[in-house]
Amino acid sequence: MPHSPHNPARPADTLVSVDNVSFGYGPRTILSGLDMQITRGSVVVVMGPSGCGKSTLLGLIGGRLAASEGRVFFDGGDVAALRRRELFALRKRMGMLFQSSALLTDLSVFDNVAFPLREHCGLPESLVRNLVLMKLHMVGLRGARDLRPAELSGGMARRVALARAIALDPELILYDEPFAGLDPVSLGVTLKLIRELNDALRLTSVVVTHDVDEGCRIADYMYLLGRGTIIGHGAPQEMLHSGDPEVAQFMQGMPDGPVPFHYPAPDYRAELLDAGGARS
Amino acid sequence: MNALAAIGRFTLGGVYHLGRCGVFLCTMLAVISHAWRRFALVVRQLYFAGVMTLLITLVAGLFVGMVLSLQGYYTLVNYGGESALGLLVALSLTRELGPVLAAVLFTGRAGSAITAEIGLMKATDQLAAMEMMATDPVARVVVPRFVAGVLAVPILTLLFNVVGVLGGYYVGTVQLGVDSGVYWASMQNGVDVFEDIGNGIIKSFVFGFVVSWIMVFEGCDTEPTAEGISRATTRTVVVGSLSVLGLDYILTALMYGGIS
Ligand SMILES: Nc1ncnc2c1ncn2[C@@H]1O[C@H](COP(=O)(O)OP(=O)(O)O)[C@@H](O)[C@H]1O
Numbered sequence: 001m002p003h004s005p006h007n008p009a010r011p012a013d014t015l016v017s018v019d020n021v022s023f024g025y026g027p028r029t030i031l032s033g034l035d036m037q038i039t040r041g042s043v044v045v046v047m048g049p050s051g052c053g054k055s056t057l058l059g060l061i062g063g064r065l066a067a068s069e070g071r072v073f074f075d076g077g078d079v080a081a082l083r084r085r086e087l088f089a090l091r092k093r094m095g096m097l098f099q100s101s102a103l104l105t106d107l108s109v110f111d112n113v114a115f116p117l118r119e120h121c122g123l124p125e126s127l128v129r130n131l132v133l134m135k136l137h138m139v140g141l142r143g144a145r146d147l148r149p150a151e152l153s154g155g156m157a158r159r160v161a162l163a164r165a166i167a168l169d170p171e172l173i174l175y176d177e178p179f180a181g182l183d184p185v186s187l188g189v190t191l192k193l194i195r196e197l198n199d200a201l202r203l204t205s206v207v208v209t210h211d212v213d214e215g216c217r218i219a220d221y222m223y224l225l226g227r228g229t230i231i232g233h234g235a236p237q238e239m240l241h242s243g244d245p246e247v248a249q250f251m252q253g254m255p256d257g258p259v260p261f262h263y264p265a266p267d268y269r270a271e272l273l274d275a276g277g278a279r280s
Numbered sequence: 281m282n283a284l285a286a287i288g289r290f291t292l293g294g295v296y297h298l299g300r301c302g303v304f305l306c307t308m309l310a311v312i313s314h315a316w317r318r319f320a321l322v323v324r325q326l327y328f329a330g331v332m333t334l335l336i337t338l339v340a341g342l343f344v345g346m347v348l349s350l351q352g353y354y355t356l357v358n359y360g361g362e363s364a365l366g367l368l369v370a371l372s373l374t375r376e377l378g379p380v381l382a383a384v385l386f387t388g389r390a391g392s393a394i395t396a397e398i399g400l401m402k403a404t405d406q407l408a409a410m411e412m413m414a415t416d417p418v419a420r421v422v423v424p425r426f427v428a429g430v431l432a433v434p435i436l437t438l439l440f441n442v443v444g445v446l447g448g449y450y451v452g453t454v455q456l457g458v459d460s461g462v463y464w465a466s467m468q469n470g471v472d473v474f475e476d477i478g479n480g481i482i483k484s485f486v487f488g489f490v491v492s493w494i495m496v497f498e499g500c501d502t503e504p505t506a507e508g509i510s511r512a513t514t515r516t517v518v519v520g521s522l523s524v525l526g527l528d529y530i531l532t533a534l535m536y537g538g539i540s
């Protein structure tokens with residue numbers, strides 16, 4: 001992409017850099033002034049409460065959403081400046097795991113993993129078969145290839161989606177809430193897979209989650225989102241022992257703190273006393 | 281003032297919806313060539329739509345033909361014109377009832393199902409996942425369903441007409457005693473290939489286009505929740521069926537005159 005503007009401040013080993021990005025759905029601002037550097041080969045965990053815009057951030061990195069301000073760079077190229085064809089070429093270099101797994105329900109497990117290969121590679125079917133079996137073997141589901149997505153448990157579906165996400169040997173994988181709703185065993189498997197795939201295939205991983213324990217176990221580096229912006233970042237140990245009250249509240253899961261327990265409301269006493277007079 | 285504002289909002293909402301619908305058609309037509317490149321998918325969708333709609337189309341066609349024959353006979357016999365029964369049944373079916381009813385049945389059965397299917401794919405992120413796998417969901421999911429719909433409605437119309445004529449034949453000749461040779465002969469003499477059958481086919485293509493457009497648009501435009509899907513499905517049936525009836529009047533007026 002010779003014409004795409006380059007980010008001058010980008011260190012050589014940064015794969016994705018988010019540069020002062022703001023975004024809103026309509027008039028409602030969700031993210032503002034976001035700055036992130038994602039180093040090649042690392043597992044970067046982005047944490048934050050539900051609804052703070054984590055999935056939105058992944059949409060911005062994947063080019064499905066366009067920032068209203070600031071820019072997102074992938075390997076030096078501005079993602080939002082790409083034309084559709086170039087964007088599709090870029091997406092072959094990234095895999096994404098959706099929270100809902102997003103397996104194509106009318107295809108079998110095998111065909112789901114084969115989908116990106118058949119769409120883009122034009123390989124002979126015998127080679128597609130071997131590649132698919134390899135990917136499924138990596139996630140431990142080679143034996144499940146003939147099942148339908150509806151027959152899979154949540155954890156298995158996510159592993160199939162993972163096999164599909166790595167089918168094209170991407171450089172970057174985006175994980176949206178990979179730990180949500182998993183039983184302890186599936187959780188352990190998922191943690192192990194994210195780390196092993198990242199190291200074995202020399203991937204770069206961005207994991208979005210609200211689970212502090214799992215996030216800390218897997219992260220090389222962490223970003224904490226809150227109030228629509230980044231309220232803290234650092235290695236997991238630094239984050240756990242952070243003195244910042246906002247960071248500490250989230251990391252230790254305290255019910256009250258800078259983020260109040262109560263949703264903004266009029267004075268409790270006044271409202272209760274008032275209720276006798278004016279029923280609405 | 282509130283009522284006025286509500287009318288304004290309703291109108292704006294409607295115009296906005298219509299606009300998105302038009303833009304959607306353009307995006308779809310821009311990649312319509314994928315219907316050829318992915319012809320296997322079109323055939324697959326045609327098969328599904330056919331399986332869903334075939335039986336009800338045949339049953340409906342049979343009964344409509346029978347009741348046409350019955351009613352037509354009792355009217356014609358007053359003027360001694362029962363020899364024109366075959367013509368009456370055939371013209372009613374090929375010009376109006378076949379295209380309209382087949383399209384309405386298709387909307388209710390296959391159209392609503394396809395809207396729900398696409399809506400569910402959207403709600404479960406399948407369309408977004410395709411996009412992230414560098415596959416255009418409009419080319420992969422929408423275009424095959426649309427093209428299959430455009431092709432399915434005329435085929436179903438044809439079957440509807442054939443079964444209807446046979447149903448009319450059964451009632452007219454076996455039950456009411458019209459001569460079977462007369463039934464066929466009046467049809468053969470009176471039905472024009474271009475004027476009647478041709479226009480009927482044009483109608484059914486237009487209906488197929490509009491109904492398929494509505495069903496895939498509503499699917500893609502679904503708000504990705506359970507209520508959103510049910511609302512989109514309802515809208516496909518209501519808007520699709522009313523569009524067919526409205527368009528039928530316009531097309532009839534254009535084809536056979538009536539408005540000068
Ligand atoms: N398509 C959309 N249109 C409007 N608002 C949205 C849309 N998607 C998400 N939002 C809103 O944006 C906020 C952030 O959403 P999201 O990125 O999904 O949060 P998270 O993944 O952190 O839970 C939420 O408040 C949500 O209601």
Ligand SMILES: [Mg+2]
Nearest residue numbers: 054055176177
């Ligand atoms: Mg989310």
